Amino acid sequence: MRQGFDNDKYIALQADNIRKRIAQFGGKLYLEFGGKLFDDYHASRVLPGFQPDTKFRMLESMRQDVEIVIAINANHIEKAKMRGDLGITYDEDVLRLIDVFRSRGFHVGSVVLTQYAGQPAADVYRRRLAQLGVTCYLHYPIPGYPHDIERIVSDDGYGRNDYVETSRPLVVVTAPGPGSGKLATCLSQLYHEHQRGIKAGYAKYETFPIWNLPLNHPVNIAYEAATVDLDDANIIDPFHLEAHGETTVNYNRDVEAFPVLKAMMERIMGESPYQSPTDMGVNMAGYAISDDDACRDAAKMEIVRRYFTAAEQLKRTSTGEEQVERLRSIMQRAGVDENLxxxxxxxxxxxxxxxxxxxxxxxxxxxxxxxxxxxxxxxxxxxxxxxxxxxxxxxxxxxxxxxxxxxxxxxxxxxxxxxxxxxxxxxxxxxxxxxxxxxxxxxxxxxxxxxxxxxxxxxxxxxxxxxxxxxxxxxxxxxxxxxxxxxxxxxxx
CATH class of the missing domain: 3.40.140.40 (Domain of unknown function (DUF1846), C-terminal subdomain)
Structure with missing residues (x-):
C-alpha cells in the first residue's frame, strides 16, 4: 500500500505542540479530545501510514504529565445511547475506556456526568461507579446555555458544577461519543480554576478537518462524507482570516459557536487567548503528510465507501435518503463516482x-x-x-x-x-x-x-x-x- 503519512514525525510534532500550549497557560491545560482516541480507522484510511492508535501513542510519549477525565451525558445514559461501531452503550463504553487507559499506564482521574438532572438511570450508574472505585462528579443543566453568558459564567452556572480535582499538567477530556459535554466540562473547570487563582487554559484536539489543507482537498471532503449524518460542512474560518490574514479550514459548528465561546473565555479569564476557532486547535496532522497524492487517492476511495455504506443503510432501513443524495454531491465535488x-x-x-x-x-x-x-x-x-x-x-x-x-x-x-x-x-x-x-x-x-x-x-x-x-x-x-x-x-x- 502507498504510504502518505509520516507517523513518527506526527507523534513528535504533536507532543511538542501540546507541551508548548501547556506552557502558554502557565503549566495547566484542559485539552478537549475529539474523535476516536485509539481506534481512529477513518484517519488511517485517508492518511495511509497513520496508525489507528497514533493519538494514543502520542499521549504515551508524555504519559507522566497526563490525566484522563471522561465526560458522559446523563441523558445518554437514560436513553441507553449506543456506539454504533462497537454495539455497546455509552455508559459501558466509559468503563471500556477506563480499562484501556489504565492498561496502558494512564491515570484516569474521574468521570463527569454532564447534564445531570436526577435521571434514574444516571443515579444507578453513579452507584455502580462508586462500587467500582471510580470518582464521579456532577455537572448540571444551565438555563439559557450557551447564550446567557452572564448566568453561565457565575455561581448559578458553572459555579453550581462540582469542581473536578486534577493533579497533572495536561488534563485530557474525552468521551464515548459526540454530545457528551467535553467542551462544557473544560470551560467549567477553567471557571473553577480561575476562581481559585490557578492559571489554566483550554485547547481543542481534532484531527479533521485538517486546518492547513485546502477546503476542497479530498482528505477534508472525506471528513464531510464521514459526518454526513450531522448535516455539517467544512468552511473557511472567517475569524482566522480577519485576525491573521491566513486562510484556514474549520467546521461550521465550531465557527458558529466561536463568538459565544470567546465571550465565555473573556468572562472567565479576563481576555480570550484565541482570536479564531483555528487558534484553539493543536492539530499537526497536515505537517506530517509525506505524499499528498497518496492521501488524495486514499481519501477519494473513502468518500466512495461512505456512499455505499449509506446506500446499503437506505436499502436496509428505508431511511437516510437525504444522506445518500448529499454523498452523491460530495462525490461530485471530489471528482469521483461509484466505479472508482x-x-x-x-x-x-x-x-x-x-x-x-x-x-x-x-x-x-x-x-x-x-x-x-x-x-x-x-x-x-x-x-x-x-x-x-x-x-x-x-x-x-x-x-x-x-x-x-x-x-x-x-x-x-x-x-x-x-x-x-x-x-x-x-x-x-x-x-x-x-x-x-x-x-x-x-x-x-x-x-x-x-x-x-x-x-x-x-x-x-x-x-x-x-x-x-x-x-x-x-x-x-x-x-x-x-x-x-x-x-x-x-x-x-
Whole structure:
C-alpha cells in the first residue's frame, strides 16, 4: 500500500505542540479530545501510514504529565445511547475506556456526568461507579446555555458544577461519543480554576478537518462524507482570516459557536487567548503528510465507501435518503463516482457470468481477484480464500480445504443449529482453514497471508451478511456492497 503519512514525525510534532500550549497557560491545560482516541480507522484510511492508535501513542510519549477525565451525558445514559461501531452503550463504553487507559499506564482521574438532572438511570450508574472505585462528579443543566453568558459564567452556572480535582499538567477530556459535554466540562473547570487563582487554559484536539489543507482537498471532503449524518460542512474560518490574514479550514459548528465561546473565555479569564476557532486547535496532522497524492487517492476511495455504506443503510432501513443524495454531491465535488474501485466492475461482471452473488478484491500489488457463490462457500468465503492464495503464491485451483472437512460443518449448521444457509461464512471458513493448517503446510502458508490483506478493498454484488462484513472488518479489509439483496424478501437476517 502507498504510504502518505509520516507517523513518527506526527507523534513528535504533536507532543511538542501540546507541551508548548501547556506552557502558554502557565503549566495547566484542559485539552478537549475529539474523535476516536485509539481506534481512529477513518484517519488511517485517508492518511495511509497513520496508525489507528497514533493519538494514543502520542499521549504515551508524555504519559507522566497526563490525566484522563471522561465526560458522559446523563441523558445518554437514560436513553441507553449506543456506539454504533462497537454495539455497546455509552455508559459501558466509559468503563471500556477506563480499562484501556489504565492498561496502558494512564491515570484516569474521574468521570463527569454532564447534564445531570436526577435521571434514574444516571443515579444507578453513579452507584455502580462508586462500587467500582471510580470518582464521579456532577455537572448540571444551565438555563439559557450557551447564550446567557452572564448566568453561565457565575455561581448559578458553572459555579453550581462540582469542581473536578486534577493533579497533572495536561488534563485530557474525552468521551464515548459526540454530545457528551467535553467542551462544557473544560470551560467549567477553567471557571473553577480561575476562581481559585490557578492559571489554566483550554485547547481543542481534532484531527479533521485538517486546518492547513485546502477546503476542497479530498482528505477534508472525506471528513464531510464521514459526518454526513450531522448535516455539517467544512468552511473557511472567517475569524482566522480577519485576525491573521491566513486562510484556514474549520467546521461550521465550531465557527458558529466561536463568538459565544470567546465571550465565555473573556468572562472567565479576563481576555480570550484565541482570536479564531483555528487558534484553539493543536492539530499537526497536515505537517506530517509525506505524499499528498497518496492521501488524495486514499481519501477519494473513502468518500466512495461512505456512499455505499449509506446506500446499503437506505436499502436496509428505508431511511437516510437525504444522506445518500448529499454523498452523491460530495462525490461530485471530489471528482469521483461509484466505479472508482475496479473491484466493483469485477464483482458485477462475475455475478453476471455466474448468475449468483459474487465479490472482488484489489490486492496490494493492484491485481483484482474474484470469488463466486458455490455449494459449500458463500461469495465472501470464496473471495477471501482466493485472495489469500493470490498473495501467498498458491495455485488458485488447488483445494486447500478438503470438501470432506467442510461438509460436516455445513451439516452442523443446518441439522443442529437450524440455519437455512448451509454455506460457510468467512469466519467459519477461516476456522476450517486453521484446523487444516495444523497438518497441511500449504494451508498454513495460506492463512499466514491474512496480514497482507489489511487495507485492501473488497466489493460485493449484493449485501453480504453481518457476520461476513464483521469478519472482513476485523481483518482490516474495507467492504462495500451493491445496495441490493441476494433474494426478494421482506425479512433479511
Amino acid at each position: 474501485s475496479p473491484a466493483r466492475a469485477a464483482a458485477l461482471r462475475k455475478e453476471e457470468l455466474t448468475r449468483a452473488p459474487a465479490g472482488a478484491m484489489v490486492l496490494p500489488d493492484g491485481r483484482v481477484v474474484t470469488g463466486k457463490t458455490g455449494v459449500l462457500m458463500g461469495a465472501a468465503s470464496a473471495l477471501l480464500m482466493n485472495a489469500l492464495k493470490a498473495v501467498t503464491g498458491v495455485d488458485a485451483e488447488l483445494p486447500v480445504i478438503d470438501d470432506a472437512n467442510i461438509e460436516p460443518i455445513c451439516t452442523l449448521k443446518t441439522e443442529h443449529l437450524h440455519s437455512t444457509n448451509r454455506r460457510l461464512h468467512s469466519d467459519e471458513t477461516l476456522i476450517a482453514l486453521s484446523i487444516t493448517s495444523a497438518s497441511d503446510p500449504t494451508a498454513a502458508k495460506v492463512i499466514a497471508g491474512l496480514k497482507q490483506l489489511r487495507g485492501c478493498d473488497a466489493f460485493f454484488s449484493v449485501i453480504v451478511s453481518p457476520t461476513d462484513e464483521a469478519t472482513y472488518r476485523k481483518l482490516g479489509i474495507n467492504v462495500c456492497c451493491e445496495p441490493k439483496y441476494e433474494r426478494v424478501s421482506l425479512y433479511h437476517k
